[in-house]
Structures are given as structure tokens and as C-alpha cells.
Amino acid sequence: MPRTVPDIEILGPEDAADKEAEIKHRFWPTVRKALRTIPFMHEVVSAYYAMLDPRTPTRAKLTVVAALAYFVSPFDLVPDFIVGLGFLDDASVLAAALAAVSSSIREEHRTAASRALEEEIGAGA
Secondary structure (H helix, E strand, O other), X not given: OOOOOOOOOOOOHHXXXXXXXXXXXXXXXXXXXXXXXXXXXXXXXXXXXXXXXXXXXXXXXHHHHXXXXXXHOOOOOOOOOOOOOOOHHXXXXXXXXXXXXXXXXXXXXXXXXXXXXXXXXXXXX
């Protein structure tokens, strides 16, 4: 009896560039929607800047890419448009990823995140 392999996505270094481009395209619109819902959005944006930094270790970068790809994906376990619950699954995935890569997020990433969030909040006001 032949075994079937489940249809899952495995993210490797060669796929990271494609995912990174998709994340860059969808990141800020998703951040704007999630700002009031995810209390640690500053760390999420800091991780985004760590992902863009070529000095970030590959393992950490791939972890961030995978978590942010889930965050920006319009297809979630819990759809983002459900008020109060929509970003709960995203927050869980992001929190786990941030715990795993926190040592790779530098102060310069946090500074860039602060500036970017100030601009986003100012533009949205």
C-alpha cells in the first residue's frame, strides 16, 4: 500500500526570498489592521526589520519569515475580520516566533520599528 505524503509547505532558504517579497507587500496594511489588537506590535515590527537585515542569522530569519507569512496571509485558522478574535491565532504564532528569535532582534531594529510605527500611527490619525 503506497503511502501518501501530506500536502504541506516546507519553507527553505530558496523559498524565503519569495515569501519575503510577499510579506513586504502585505505587511503594513496588516499591521494597520492589527495595531489595536496585538499588544506587542512593536516587537513584531522589530522582527520585520530583523528579517530585512542581512546580518540576522538564517535560522532566525526563516522563523520570522514563516511567522510573518502567516500574519499577512488572508487565509487563517481564524479569519482576521472577526472582531476581537481575528488576530488571536496570528498573535499566538507571532509570540512563539518572537520568543524563538528575540536574541536576534537588535536595538537598531527596535529603533527602526519605533520610527515606522510613529509614521503609521501619524498617517492613520
